[in-house]
Amino acid sequence: MKQIKSESLLSVNLKVIKRHPFFFLAAMLSAFLLQFISGLFPAFIEKQMFSFFENKINLPLGVWFIIILMTTGFLFTAFAYITMNIGWLFRTKIKKLFVNKMLRAIILQPKEFDTSEAIGETAYKFRGDIDQLSFLLTKSFPHFSTSLAIAIVTVVLMFSVNVTFTFIALFLIALNIGIITLLLPKVERWRENSLKAAAATSGFLTTALQSTQEIKTDYKNQNFIDAYFNINQKAAKAALQENIGRSLIESLFRLGHQLITSAMLIFIVLNIETISFSVGNFAFFISLSVSLSNFASSVSDFFVNVKQTKISLERVQDIYTKAKNEDEQPYMKNSQEYNIESIVVKNLCVEYPESNFKIEKSFEVYSGEYYFITGAVASGKSSVIKSMLGITKKAGGQIILNGKIIEKPDAVFVSPLAVYVPPTPQIFNASLRENLLLGVSSETEGNITEAEIQKVLRITRLDKDLETMPNGLETKVGNLTGGVSGGQTQRIGIARALLCKSRLVVLDDCFTAVDSGLAGEIRKDIAALDDLTVIEISNRKPNLEMIPRIKQLEF
Template identity: 30%
Template sequence: MMSATKKLQGWKLLWQLICYKPKLYLIDTCFWILIMGLPALPGLIIREFFNSLTGEAQFGLSPWIFIAFLLALNLGHIAVIFAGRITKTQHRFTMRSLVRRNLLERLLNNPHAQPMIAKGETNKTVSPGEVISYFRDDAEQIEDNVAWVSEILGEGIFAVISLVILLSVNVQMTLFVFLPLVGMVIIIQQTETRIKRYRIASRQATEKVTGILGEIFGSVQAIKVAGAEQDVLEYFRNLNEKRRQMMVKDSLLNAILNSLFQNMVNLGTGLILLMTSFLMQSGASKLTVGDFALFVYNLSFVTGFFNSLGRFIAFYKQTEVSFERMAALISGASADTLVAPNHLYIQDLGKTKKALPQLEQPLENESDRLQILKISNLTYYYPNTTQGITDISFEIQRGSLTVITGRIGSGKTTLLRVLLGLLPKQSGEIYWNGNIIADPANFFVPPCSAYTPQIPQLFSYSLRENILLGLSKTDFEIETALKMAVFEQDLVTMNQQLETLVGAKGVRLSGGQIQRVAAARMFVRQPELLIFDDLSSALDVETELTLWSRIFANRHEQEQNNWTPTCLVVSHRRSVLRRADQIIVMKAGRVVAQGNFDEILGDQQADWIF
């Protein structure tokens, strides 16, 4: 029962893809019918040609006229193939893009601090490199299957027409045509499990190779520092060897099946032709040479369709694997999400008068500016563990500095991620000016808030592009943000100033410079809430003190510019703790103390915290 449901689910998903652009699919199908149909017409011309040579022609035309008809049909066939390829390419691109777009949207809607898990028999974690296999191989498999549906439909229509012609020539000979089809059905039923098992194994092997490639390119420095180049390369070779073995098995099975289907068709064709020759020699049949030529010509359309049908069914079994893999990756959502109708082009959004997303989104009302942020009983536990945060509650006032501190593993970073929606809260509420925040992940973005993690992400572009990320700001505004981030002296030493390329992940910058560039990225947006996760981890004490003094020393000037920054910070530095308006001490995922520096520490030692 479960197997039958899965099969119906696969066909349902294919049908939904077809219905996404029905006009495009119908045009593509019509072209394919013409591509298959035009070659069927020469059969009639060939019969008259041979009958004209034996004096049995019905129209009495010259053989040269039939040759001219054949040339004209072939030229028309070439033109239809060229036009059909244009629509076929567009149809393929649309189907593939829809699946990839929906898969990407679903993955981006997942909490970003949680790992991607392909839920199935193993519930294994999937790395970003491994996801490439889903977007490339599985999406192309589905695309090919959808495209093949129109092709098999076109072949089927003319196989039926050719079958009618065969029956009109000789019924007994035509019945032998169905023998290969019976054999194909038996083969597919016997090999279905192996087809899917080999395809799953080959996809998983490819997934591991793309995953390790991503890990290698992302950890080049760590590999070189550890002197592990040879070990990593050897591991990479082993993965490639396993992939080669799995791909060979998968490809070999496909080749064997295709060979079986083709040979069964050829064997059936040979038997039919042998029977026809006996009938003609014995005189038991009134077949003319033209009828025989017509029968042989149209026989190829029927047997060719049976061959394509067998390969199509085997190919669909492999497509089921792709649908199952993608559905496992977006666990928690229906597989229908993969094929749900969606906009693929920006102009499509314009037609529906849907507002395009803006990079700069000023606050709509003055009342939206942060006055008080309240966190109430916030709770989150990592899957299958008791680690996380429990019943966290505190308030943050506008323009204040709140510092979260505690020992390593006390839940500080987890708290920030749950607050920002990067991890899904399991209970508790977040209030902005008394209004509940239902979707923190989409709310806590500029201009409401900006976040710098412990290890900020920079891109292989210029300093300017890393700070703006598409925003439209003047050089003065950028330099002001850099000065606030205590980066002005570093900028002076750079030959190309703002156009300096920082390299992959900011490799040309020091750890402290990377953190200050990330801070400048926040400052240039002037958000209501600034969230730093351990900014001091790569900064010396003097630089960090200067940065905090620049954030708060010119508060009056900033208020005149209509920007009063409110800061939520993870830090262990006493200098920052002394400046804080509020300190939140965490231990084992809970708040164990809350207040200002004097109330919590005073003259006591802070060993119990750190």
């Protein structure tokens, strides 16, 4: 199982450009046209217009030539905005690329997704950080690169008008960029603080929404409001600090251009008798200085965005670089080659040093049997089985499948070889059918018949619940649509696992919310399925006499 190494910002962007060259070129073209229209083109029109009014040049068609030029500028602008919309599609595709990669990392990795932050904080990376990553490539970089090309042409034209003025303008712009560059480390730190604060707000709100009933019943309403207010205050302060920094940089840009104009006017006044400078040339030079100032603006803006994007990339790097390429997931195919004849677990050790917990177990599992594991609460039942499956790490011991030592159980014990059902399966806000098929691979899904779905519904006794659902299997279930009961949630999770057609099904305390009589019937029907090995973990000891081939293990 090969993991992708952490990538640099440059390599990530080059891959995106290679994947969507047309959209990238559209973004570059729109940026160039907008830079050209806002700088060089109006400068040329102003020079022609003032020189014409000073009778220094003769224009073909007279004033109509100016009108034609202005109309051409309007058409350029319209075309620029059309290509800009294509560039925005490019931004959407970049977001989709990063989001897909991050989701693959979280969902497809065999082990549990390890994060020390709240769900909402991780979710914010899919919004705020992905926005920043896409902005650099679709807006900031095209603006910087095209303004650089136009700036080179601008400097050449400025030198052709007046060398002294050009050197003064270049000096002031370089000074402006130098001052702004000194602010970049602070901007980077402010951006990081702002993202962390915003993510913390999102994480707090997500956690609170998941425990709304607890907040109400424990009369914690005001406490929640106060806590949310405090965390928002911190986020607002961080965002304000970041915005002040960006506003300061933008103000320095405007100040730089004003200094260029002022310096030119002062220089002309002091040397009015020796300088031969027409109104047309003056207007031309001032307009060109706007293009140069735009370049200065784009330089600093680009460097600021690079700093901010590096922060965002670092924040998502631990997620999306864990994604595996489909061709680098042989375990998805190899698992079909295995047939569970026996699983021998020798001295499997699981420990949690922070809580001084340690357990070591040895046991054997054989094909076609139903194993019922019981033990005291927090005795380590789930920890041992999850470690056997590779969901969590083991501290020691051996796992032997069909006589072969398994070094990486997380690469073997996956669907369609094995499937794990947690105590509280996740129910998504989708139809019941979609929820049932979520755990099924695309290859297997096409082979699942309606009869097989109905069979699983009968085994889990969901067929009775289906009778009360208005749209049958197409009925929307989940928290946002009225939800399902705890017992229904667990039975949907079991049904989902059975539809995976795995050889080993692990039920981790999956009947806690199911009526004991109903749970016994479901166990009996599952045990009757051919070529299926079942491991059930439970804190309770139900009546198991009615279940054939039952094997009990005490942990």
